[in-house]
Amino acid sequence: MSKKERLSAFNRSNILSAAKQLFFEKGIAQTTMDDISKEADYSKSTVYAYFKSKEEIYNHIILENFEILKNDICEVLRSKPGFPDGYFAICNALMENYSASPLFFESILSGIKIPDDESETVLVQIYEVGDEINGVIEHYLNYCVENKYINLDMPPLQATLTLWAGITGIIMFAHNKNAYIGMATGTTKECFMQNGFRLLLKSIMGGK
Amino acid sequence: MSKKERLSAFNRSNILSAAKQLFFEKGIAQTTMDDISKEADYSKSTVYAYFKSKEEIYNHIILENFEILKNDICEVLRSKPGFPDGYFAICNALMENYSASPLFFESILSGIKIPDDESETVLVQIYEVGDEINGVIEHYLNYCVENKYINLDMPPLQATLTLWAGITGIIMFAHNKNAYIGMATGTTKECFMQNGFRLLLKSIMGGK
DNA sequence: ACGATTATTGTACCGTCGGTACGATTTGTT
DNA sequence: AACAAATCGTACCGACGGTACAATAATCGT
Numbered sequence: 001m002s003k004k005e006r007l008s009a010f011n012r013s014n015i016l017s018a019a020k021q022l023f024f025e026k027g028i029a030q031t032t033m034d035d036i037s038k039e040a041d042y043s044k045s046t047v048y049a050y051f052k053s054k055e056e057i058y059n060h061i062i063l064e065n066f067e068i069l070k071n072d073i074c075e076v077l078r079s080k081p082g083f084p085d086g087y088f089a090i091c092n093a094l095m096e097n098y099s100a101s102p103l104f105f106e107s108i109l110s111g112i113k114i115p116d117d118e119s120e121t122v123l124v125q126i127y128e129v130g131d132e133i134n135g136v137i138e139h140y141l142n143y144c145v146e147n148k149y150i151n152l153d154m155p156p157l158q159a160t161l162t163l164w165a166g167i168t169g170i171i172m173f174a175h176n177k178n179a180y181i182g183m184a185t186g187t188t189k190e191c192f193m194q195n196g197f198r199l200l201l202k203s204i205m206g207g208k
Numbered sequence: 209m210s211k212k213e214r215l216s217a218f219n220r221s222n223i224l225s226a227a228k229q230l231f232f233e234k235g236i237a238q239t240t241m242d243d244i245s246k247e248a249d250y251s252k253s254t255v256y257a258y259f260k261s262k263e264e265i266y267n268h269i270i271l272e273n274f275e276i277l278k279n280d281i282c283e284v285l286r287s288k289p290g291f292p293d294g295y296f297a298i299c300n301a302l303m304e305n306y307s308a309s310p311l312f313f314e315s316i317l318s319g320i321k322i323p324d325d326e327s328e329t330v331l332v333q334i335y336e337v338g339d340e341i342n343g344v345i346e347h348y349l350n351y352c353v354e355n356k357y358i359n360l361d362m363p364p365l366q367a368t369l370t371l372w373a374g375i376t377g378i379i380m381f382a383h384n385k386n387a388y389i390g391m392a393t394g395t396t397k398e399c400f401m402q403n404g405f406r407l408l409l410k411s412i413m414g415g416k
Numbered sequence: 417a418c419g420a421t422t423a424t425t426g427t428a429c430c431g432t433c434g435g436t437a438c439g440a441t442t443t444g445t446t
Numbered sequence: 447a448a449c450a451a452a453t454c455g456t457a458c459c460g461a462c463g464g465t466a467c468a469a470t471a472a473t474c475g476t
Contacts, residue, residue, distance in 0.1 A: 184342070
């Protein structure tokens, strides 16, 4: 990577960091492109030289987030590869990823679709990293099936996606309806999530 | 209700219908207030006389949707009160509600929070109807527990919320990642959802 | 039937924001 | 010094949510 390329990457990174922080602080819709350029200390023109739209900035941050999530899950499965430790470790990795980036987490259940336009390279990359994460989890489920820790009525990949969707739903619900959960059940959102993870685990245990 | 009130309700309803249709057709962000007033055949001024903002229109549609969902669930539990028929009937009611109003469904997992400002009467109403739905499901789970069809490790209301979040997550994932599911697992999204509902069911069955 | 009140309309307008145009200025390279 | 690339500042466009306001139409009390 030449000096010029390094500088370019540095600038891109600065802009993305500023945008990420502002998105986190004030929300996406409430963050303007002027805000981002000011916070990152570049002119608006330069920001648009690096990213062609606000949406592209958003997508790049999503991608970054997915890569972090992937690394977290791999890391955590390496230190706790067994059962059910590995399962809860994955759940907790997802949980913490949500806390760090609540605004982007929801792209898991909606938002980012498979791009039909190949020119949207960021979206393609997001899709690929998501695929890799699913592969890691599928591999873990396979290991659990082989050792007869769990029992699946469906192909491991399908179970992966189902658990993924269920866990994500529970995490989002816990965070967004925090006050309601506290009032209705008397538990904290952390407790609600842990109980939820345990409940989901039962769905893949029990023989037959 | 006086004649004036009826007329007023009629006008409100027309505006909401037009907005709902446009939101469904082109998305919320892509629908302008001018679009709504034109589609509903009222002047923009009149629209703003009935609703103070676009967000308020959105919230009213959410409320309408929650009421439909509540009626659907009650209706369906009346015709299939047993187990597991009732459970699957609830799942299917949620599923069909999503198809009818995908844009509003996601308010279940995010979007609508408990209002701290009591003056936001629409939000309070949404919260109340949601509470009623949870009560209905909780009642059903209680019936299942009493008849020993299922076995819960947590209070029924907490189980209700957990299942609710999980089911919603699966439905949203199935719809938004339809193409990916087809490619990765070879099944349709309908099949994916049904299998997901069955998987979740296992989490509350099995003794102990 | 008539005046007063209320509802509805059309139009013009404001502020914000995403995005663009473009010339000036800085920076780096040789 | 000279040239090219990157950066900058500023002015601007168009779309949109929302407001102001005067004019007109509908409703109602009497």
